[in-house]
Amino acid sequence: MPPPPSATSRCTAPFVGQGFHTLKVDRNDRNRLIGGTTHGLYVSTDAGATWTRRRAQRTWAVSWSPSGGASAEILAASGDGVFRSTDGGTTWTAQTLPSAPAQWDRLAVSIAPSSPTIAYAWGSRSGVAYLYRRARGTWTRLTNPPGVNTNQAWYDWFLDTAPDNANQIYCGAIEVHRGDLS
Numbered sequence: 664m665p666p667p668p669s670a671t672s673r674c675t676a677p678f679v680g681q682g683f684h685t686l687k688v689d690r691n692d693r694n695r696l697i698g699g700t701t702h703g704l705y706v707s708t709d710a711g712a713t714w715t716r717r718r719a720q721r722t723w724a725v726s727w728s729p730s731g732g733a734s735a736e737i738l739a740a741s742g743d744g745v746f747r748s749t750d751g752g753t754t755w756t757a758q759t760l761p762s763a764p765a766q767w768d769r770l771a772v773s774i775a776p777s778s779p780t781i782a783y784a785w786g787s788r789s790g791v792a793y794l795y796r797r798a799r800g801t802w803t804r805l806t807n808p809p810g811v812n813t814n815q816a817w818y819d820w821f822l823d824t825a826p827d828n829a830n831q832i833y834c835g836a837i838e839v840h841r842g843d844l845s
Contacts, residue, residue, distance in 0.1 A: 677714055684723045688753075690731035697725050697737065697752050704739055706752040718755055720747065723810035724780070724822070726774040738782055740770035745784050760795050761804050764788040768813075774839070775829035783824060785834050787816035794834065797842065808840035 665778075682701040689695035696707040698714070699722030705714040720741040728735040733751040745765060746755040757834045763786070770786035784795040784802070792813050813836055821835035830844040 664831065671778075677716065677814075684721075685725050687725045687727055689727065689733075690729070691735075692732070695733070695751060696726075697739075698706070699723055699725050704741065704746075704752075706753070708751075708785075717752055717778060723769060723820075724771040726772045727785075728774050729776045730779065736774065736779065738772040738774055740767075740772040740786070741783065742770075744773055745770065750761055758797075758802060760784060760793070760802050763795075764791075769816040769820040771820055773822045773832065775822045775824040776826045777824075778829035781824075781829040783822055783832050785822040786831075787813040787820065787836075789830045790814075792836070794842075805842075805844070806835075806845075808834055808842060810838075811840060812837040 664837045685699040687697045694708055694710045696697045696711055699704040701721050703716045704718040704722040705716050718741060720743045722739050722741045724740040726738045734749055737748045737752055741748045745758040745760060747758050767786045772780050773783045774782040782797040786793045790813050792811045793803050794807050796805055815837050818841050819835060823833045825831035832842045834840045
């Protein structure tokens with residue numbers, strides 16, 4: 664068996680005492696990383712040697728447009744909503760989700776790999792689930808999966824889009840729900 668690859672610890676300052684929810688690598692620049700933690704959204708441009716906190720709100724999920732690169736769209740799901748960046752994560756703009764709460768118990772985002780102009784957000788607040796779709800630049804609220812249970816939204820919540828079908832999503836709560844949209 665070959666020896667394990669050498670590794671350098673990158674989870675030191677500023678992350679001591681924080682929990683990681685997500686870590687994404689730019690497919691076109693492996694030195695550009697985005698981390699979502701219990702204390703905010705961090706960006707590294709040197710493969711994790713140094714980090715800059717770009718948002719102070721808890722960030723659960725990040726979705727990067729499949730094209731990658733410094734100008735690719737990135738969506739972040741944070742305690743205070745969905746935020747968008749098109750400059751490699753340096754600046755973030757709030758996205759308006761209709762009838763959304765100001766704070767979330769849990770939130771996830773997904774940019775459709777097969778059609779990056781389509782994106783989804785799936786969140787929970789005070790026992791109420793919220794599902795959104797962005798198409799043609801506008802976010803609209805969709806009907807939730809039937810019987811969705813938000814009792815463990817703080818723990819087992821996820822969202823993903825099928826790689827080959829921008830209209831097929833998977834929403835995780837206590838159960839996994841598949842949605843086929845038209």
